[in-house]
Amino acid sequence: MPNRLGGGFLLAGMALQNLWRREARTLLLLAGVAICSGAVFTGDVLMRSIESSMSVGFTRLGADMLVVPAGALTNITAALLTAEPTDQTFDDSDLAHLQAIKGVQKLAPQLVFRTDASGYGGKGETVDVIAFDPARDFTIQPWLEQRLGRPIRKGDIIVGGRREDALGAKLLLFESPVTVYGRLGKTGVGTHERALFMTFETLAEMRLAMQRICGQQAPLAPNKLSGALLQLSPGATSQQVRFAVLANFPRVKVVAGESMLASIRQGLEAMVNGMLVLVAIMFVSIALMLSVLFSAIIAERKRELGMLRAMGARRRQIMGMLLTEAGVATAVGGLMGVVLGLLLMRVYERSLVYHLDRIGIPFVWLDGATIGVIGALCIVLISLTGAAGALYPAWRASGVEPYALMRSEG
Amino acid sequence: MIVSCVDLAKAYVAERGEIEAVRGIDFEMRVGEFTSIVGRSGSGKSSFLAMIGGLSRPSRGSLRIEDTDIWRLSDDHLADFRNRRIGFVYQFASLLPTLTIIDNVALPARLDPTQDSASAYRRARGWLDQFSLSQYLDAYPSEISSGEQRRAVLARALMNDPALLLADEPTSDLDEVTEGEIVELFRGLNREHNLTVLMVTHNLRLAEQTDRVIHIADGRLAA
Numbered sequence: 001m002p003n004r005l006g007g008g009f010l011l012a013g014m015a016l017q018n019l020w021r022r023e024a025r026t027l028l029l030l031a032g033v034a035i036c037s038g039a040v041f042t043g044d045v046l047m048r049s050i051e052s053s054m055s056v057g058f059t060r061l062g063a064d065m066l067v068v069p070a071g072a073l074t075n076i077t078a079a080l081l082t083a084e085p086t087d088q089t090f091d092d093s094d095l096a097h098l099q100a101i102k103g104v105q106k107l108a109p110q111l112v113f114r115t116d117a118s119g120y121g122g123k124g125e126t127v128d129v130i131a132f133d134p135a136r137d138f139t140i141q142p143w144l145e146q147r148l149g150r151p152i153r154k155g156d157i158i159v160g161g162r163r164e165d166a167l168g169a170k171l172l173l174f175e176s177p178v179t180v181y182g183r184l185g186k187t188g189v190g191t192h193e194r195a196l197f198m199t200f201e202t203l204a205e206m207r208l209a210m211q212r213i214c215g216q217q218a219p220l221a222p223n224k225l226s227g228a229l230l231q232l233s234p235g236a237t238s239q240q241v242r243f244a245v246l247a248n249f250p251r252v253k254v255v256a257g258e259s260m261l262a263s264i265r266q267g268l269e270a271m272v273n274g275m276l277v278l279v280a281i282m283f284v285s286i287a288l289m290l291s292v293l294f295s296a297i298i299a300e301r302k303r304e305l306g307m308l309r310a311m312g313a314r315r316r317q318i319m320g321m322l323l324t325e326a327g328v329a330t331a332v333g334g335l336m337g338v339v340l341g342l343l344l345m346r347v348y349e350r351s352l353v354y355h356l357d358r359i360g361i362p363f364v365w366l367d368g369a370t371i372g373v374i375g376a377l378c379i380v381l382i383s384l385t386g387a388a389g390a391l392y393p394a395w396r397a398s399g400v401e402p403y404a405l406m407r408s409e410g
Numbered sequence: 411m412i413v414s415c416v417d418l419a420k421a422y423v424a425e426r427g428e429i430e431a432v433r434g435i436d437f438e439m440r441v442g443e444f445t446s447i448v449g450r451s452g453s454g455k456s457s458f459l460a461m462i463g464g465l466s467r468p469s470r471g472s473l474r475i476e477d478t479d480i481w482r483l484s485d486d487h488l489a490d491f492r493n494r495r496i497g498f499v500y501q502f503a504s505l506l507p508t509l510t511i512i513d514n515v516a517l518p519a520r521l522d523p524t525q526d527s528a529s530a531y532r533r534a535r536g537w538l539d540q541f542s543l544s545q546y547l548d549a550y551p552s553e554i555s556s557g558e559q560r561r562a563v564l565a566r567a568l569m570n571d572p573a574l575l576l577a578d579e580p581t582s583d584l585d586e587v588t589e590g591e592i593v594e595l596f597r598g599l600n601r602e603h604n605l606t607v608l609m610v611t612h613n614l615r616l617a618e619q620t621d622r623v624i625h626i627a628d629g630r631l632a633a
Contacts, residue, residue, distance in 0.1 A: 010509075304506060308517075311498070312521045313521050314485075403457075
């Protein structure tokens, strides 16, 4: 039984068949669109992943401000999550005064101690041990992804998201037995990813062993803190609290999260905006490329368009056929670009992301569903751009008298 | 009268200025008439036919087809009128190369949203049978001869049972035998279906086989 094209599919079918009349030209068109679409898709996914990685690091842990000893070095990346490992400390007796400052809603003391003699992991492996107070903490425990079915207690440690230890595993830390109580999710912040967290109570119990193994280092002295994370009360401004803290504690440094976040976000925003401009330029260039190409395609098919008009094709049917042709070509090119982009990201993941990860800068990819939505949007947008590019030549050709079209060479 | 035009004229704007291809023609045609228009190349006969077919807007004058002033219709209505009331056969191979013969023939019906696909293909098969092309339903135009292509074009022109068949040099690139066959088909359709046919040709021998011959020279009807 012969295959019959039915109804409105006839013109759409013709549009598809027309694409394969000039295979080389169509393949070049597809390649051009695929490169643009791949660049847009890959760029967008990478930018959003970077943005997501940074926002995970800077916003989810919820600290507005960090108070550290005046001489302490702070690392912007980690400042709002933990104090940096340093010899500078302050007394925990200051905490009550800090807590009393107007505008301070929560205060989470931490002590961070970096050592390569903990006996954890491989020989000489550098480990950040972070001691915290479970009752006051608001930056670490919210990240617990896995935990034992009981409250944390003395002798427990929590491992960072990149550590492999099983829950409940018994380990030796500073020659003391500890139990892996929980594991954090991937926070996107390097210090958290590979750190070991314990309560001040556990630290106190290990202190002697730590001093014996690591020597009499300042952070290991009793009642010392590396820093305190502050969460501000609603309505309190970081400037007010900063002045109040500095007025009462001249020997501390206050690192305000908002200004850092703002500048980092602004930088990131500039990058994203730059990316958007690039994306817009690419879409415009595709539209122009399609416009030029379809002007040529239409010019060589004027006689055929004239015949269709003579047979009774309405202007919008002609336009529909030409726009379908452009839309389908760019959609297929767009799909090829998205597939190409996925392959590129795979390479990117195996090289740069792996390298970043090794040096403590974790990269959190967007989830599969979001990447799928971006890919689909990319294909739809590029297809619409293709149709938009063909719109003017199609509109112009469809408005020419059928006889003038038929008299054209083509 | 199926065709009636008064002072029909067509001017084209060219780089060297305005060129008047048709300079005011009065013409009438009865239903069932087979008329040929003859004239030298550039005499304006194709331009005249294009205006009657609703393909090219006259510069002046009036034209009525079946009592419809077609150049007063909107673009969509004129397209519908061409689709339903006028069939065209051109001087060049006018089948669409990417469609099979039956899709080509059924095309005018498929462009009309009021017609259903099954009946369109049934009628297309009927015309192809009548023109001895039923073995080529699924062939592509490049797979059949010039004469067969011309018969398929004629089948396509008749798909929507037009009131008027317009042919512009329909045998221009055919050999003498095939040329005779095609004109015989026109004659048969004219007699058996009372189809009104207006054919442009520069071949006087073919023109003599029609009911009436009109001559156009320099854009005007010649004596």
